[in-house]
Amino acid sequence: MNTRTASAAGLTLWVWLWKLTRIVWASPYSLLGVLVGGVGLLSGGHVRLSGGVLEFYGGFTRWFVQHLPTGAHTLGVTWGHVILGQSAQALEYAAEHERVHVRQFELWGPLMGPAYLSASLYVWLRGGHAYLDNPFEIAAYRKAP
Numbered sequence: 023m024n025t026r027t028a029s030a031a032g033l034t035l036w037v038w039l040w041k042l043t044r045i046v047w048a049s050p051y052s053l054l055g056v057l058v059g060g061v062g063l064l065s066g067g068h069v070r071l072s073g074g075v076l077e078f079y080g081g082f083t084r085w086f087v088q089h090l091p092t093g094a095h096t097l098g099v100t101w102g103h104v105i106l107g108q109s110a111q112a113l114e115y116a117a118e119h120e121r122v123h124v125r126q127f128e129l130w131g132p133l134m135g136p137a138y139l140s141a142s143l144y145v146w147l148r149g150g151h152a153y154l155d156n157p158f159e160i161a162a163y164r165k166a167p
Contacts, residue, residue, distance in 0.1 A: 048131055051134060067081025067082060067083045068110070072117075079110055080110075088108060092153055100127065101127070102127045120162075121165075122162035123162055141156050145157075
């Protein structure tokens with residue numbers, strides 16, 4: 023093995039370890055998403071792996087997403103490395119937006135829930151819209167619809 027090959031192998035190992043660290047950091051929320059998605063599978067839903075993210079849709083998952091506080095027109099919600107959607111088409115449409123949230127979970131990990139809710143509360147107390155004016159959502163809507 024020459025020096026260039028050894029350097030490339032070392033870099034690949036560090037990239038893999040960094041990715042694994044981000045997955046573990048976001049895993050408490052991913053586990054919750056898998057639980058909801060698992061119930062969705064048992065009730066006729068579906069799952070697919072897309073870009074390292076599990077996407078559940080249909081069945082109970084569809085019902086769950088429709089009954090979130092954001093309303094029946096919500097296409098999907100992200101928890102860690104899991105995206106829960108109403109349908110395959112909804113996941114396609116919201117993919118870029120939800121991927122921004124995946125990156126946010128990788129950054130914030132277990133702190134994402136409290137940070138998101140605190141941001142919503144702060145915005146709402148100042149007279150803004152708790153969802154649309156939330157900085158996490160603003161960042162995701164900048165990337166996609």
